[in-house]
Amino acid sequence: MDNLLELTFGELKNSFIANNVQPSRAYPVFGWIYRRSVFDFEQMTDLPKDLRPMLKDWYKVIELEPVEEQADPSGESVKFLFRTYDGHYIESVLLQGGEIDDETETLGPERLTVCVSSQIGCPLGCNFCATGRLDYKRNLSAGEIVSQILLMDRYAKKKYKRETPGRAVTNIVFMGMGEPLLNFENVMKAIGILAFSGGFHIGARHITISTAGIAPKIKELAEIGLQIRLAVSLNSVNQEKRKVLMPVARTHSVNNILDAVKYYQQHIDRRITFEYVLLNGINSQEEDVLAMKRSLQGIKFHLNLIRYNPVDEIPLSPPTDEEYRHFKGFLRKHGIPFVERFGKGREIAAACGQLGLCKLDERLAKSKS
Known part of the structure; x- marks a missing residue:
């Protein structure tokens, strides 16, 4: 079959x-x-x-089994738990509304974004990320990636009463579990399947691929020529800090990543998103902003400022209110364009960095009862 x-x-x-x-x-x-x-x-x-x-x-047709849906109190975030054919579990998120940072994006409650996983677990082990604590199992197939999107789209049509033919989802972000550029072939095939005009019909400008910084694959993505938004999990331009936070930096240095980003922007004339997870006492000083300003010269970008979303058993903490306020002041002072991300889905462990199959056994038992 x-x-x-x-x-x-x-x-x-x-x-x-x-x-x-x-x-x-x-x-x-x-x-x-x-x-x-x-x-x-x-x-x-x-x-x-x-x-x-x-x-x-x-x-x-569908290659995943829906196991559980968790909605946050606002109803704007829904986290999905799916079972794969070989008995593993992944999580994905449906987000309503959100901040707008591109003229092509849908505004307000009509904006429905799906945050999609690309791997079971993740081999990179970023120290601030819940997925990094899980054992890496395998890449998801193109069909498993597409299945997440179609199941969440069907849910969205019912929840938001959008039953007319055509998709409810307006944006796709590869920011779930796993590193999408380490599953390059299947991610790109899924994007191609979803682009077909007689089917899901979503354009590349409404798709974001977020990477921890796999420099050669950033260049390969550029050469394909699609208008995909590139987001890079930066968190620091200090190589030593980055190696502690993100072990991938030992293989792909900050300089190599930024060279690849410049190459991408030469081929795909779109603003780059740099994601910056702000951590208490680690990357929140004015010297961090000054270093970032120097390193990012010549790149058209904006910064997604993300207050660290706590994860059980990870000994890191978000910045204090004062620390966060001062950091925003440093960004403004030194002309770094930024957008604040406010942790949608934090109450259900669905915010940035929190997809880690939290309390899986308890949730599975509840789903069977």
Whole structure:
């Protein structure tokens, strides 16, 4: 049985031809799955009745099993727990509203962003990130990536009463569990599948890939030429500090990463997002801002300022209110453009850096009761 969500539109047409099915049937199938959130072939009423059971025998659609949904008190963040075919677990997040930092983005409550995972666990082990505490298992397939998005889109259509054909989701961010640039092939295939105009039809300008700084893959992404927004988890331009916070810095230095970012911006004329997780007593001084100003010269960027979201068993703490206020003052003083990120989903451990399968056994027991 083939995984249908692994197939581009062209690959599905070729598969139909190989099975002696009219390739034109691929159009309604893509429409039902990607536009109407219908994953059962029997419900695809404009397909011949005798074809539907054959499609069911040939193809599997959704590759993940939804286990749990957790909404925060505001209702603006929903965290999803999914089980993979081989018994592992991943988390993804649906976010309503949010700050706007690009002229192409949808404004206000109509903005629905899905934060998607790309790996089971993460091999990088960033010291401030809950996912980094998990054992790395494997890359997610393109179909597993697409499944997250389609399941959250179906949920959003029901929750926000957007039942008309077409997607409810306006933005995709690869900021969930894992390092997307270490699963480059599957992430890019998923993006290509989701771009098809007869299906989900989401443009590259509405997709963000966040990386800890895999310099060669940043350059490879640039050479593909898609208008994807690049976000880099920076947190410090001091190489020694960064090596402590993010072990990946031992392989990819700050200078190498910034060279790759400049290469990316030469090819893709979009502003770069640098993510800066502010930690108590570590990266919150004026000298950190001055070093950042020097290092980022020549790059068109803005800074996402993120107050550290605490994670159980990680001995780090967020900045004090005074420390946070002073740091914002340093940024303004030295002309660093920034946007504050306010930790949406913190109450359900769904904010930046908090996806770590928190209290998994307890949640699984609750889901079975």
